[in-house]
Amino acid sequence: MKTETDMRTLLIHGGIDGDDVTGAVNVPIYQTSTYEQNALGELRGGYEYSRSANPTRKALEALIADLEKGTDGFAFASGLAAITAVFHLFKSGDTIVISNNVYGGTFRLLNKVFPQFGLNFKVVDTSDLEEVKQAVSEDVKAFLIESPANPLMTITDIKAIAEIAKENGILTIVDNTFMTPYLQRPIELGADIVVHSATKYLGGHSDLIAGLAVTNNKELAERLGFTQNATGGILQPFDSFLLIRGIKTLSVRMDRHIENARYIAEFLKDHPAADQVYYPGLADSDGYEVNRRQADGPGAMISFRLNEGYDLKKFYTSLKVAKLAESLGGVESLVCHPASMTHASIPEEVREKVGITYNLVRYSPGLEAKEDLVKDLENAFKESRR
């Protein structure tokens, strides 16, 4: 597809559209591990073994490359498998600079797994460009950022970070999970690699775990493709199909997620139970202008601090529509407690320092009627009032 195509169209027709052989409008699920060869050294359709390549996965990989305006896409068994594969591009002695609000599992990988192999990391507030410049040194080979970052919805200026990176020969990696390419395309802003937990908005139905990565050039694609095949954390054909199916409806889902998020954020802002509301769609939020400049919308993730006049445990159990669960971006509203759930792998003193306090609540509005979601919150506040 040409890159000028509207994103809403591209979501449905990007990548490999349908099946040329039968005319099926959907890419078939090629549930096969291997492919018969015509003769020694002579493949029939270019496929050899499904860890290396599979037509259903390939369709998904072509689709995400189109959506993110990159050269190549790669599909993995989870977001963390995608991020792990990307980390394998680096070597012992290299340092990766990450946002202080990076996803807990990403932090755990860099804090517990990769140090065993000599890959180091530095934590900075990437919303502060001066701090980012200060962090640059000879051994720094990559910036890994999220915008908005989990769970305080901190906005980082992706273009400015990519410029600092380019001046210093550093790669910019953006975890675009919260925004999706429908709202934000980091490669257009100068990033080299985009990663996704496709488990969230891209899949959109809380029924699969998947990860994606996209590169902005062929040299990186070659290396990441090698790593994908060599380390083997690939996405299965059926899950690839589910993810393609999810992506087709992303524009309508995301529009509704945002409509609901705005409504809920406005409600929370005026409610005494919420001390502070974090949502990049609120005009007085930090990073509002930067986000408007670099993205086509504020996304739909909200966090707030529950006032001490309310019982936190009671609040969670009093919600009846929103379910208490890890994850986000599905059709159903989910609420979570970052300090003990998504960010539990971050040491407490680090958590407190970056604002992931015990009373912080994260809310992922689903596609239910927004009035019902607000009623649900109103009732939970009433029930949990001390």
Ligand SMILES: *Cc1c(COP(=O)(O)O)cnc(C)c1O
């Ligand atoms: C969930 C998540 C991940 C990890 O993805 P999995 O699919 O759970 O492995 C990475 N980054 C962000 C921002 C996430 O929300």
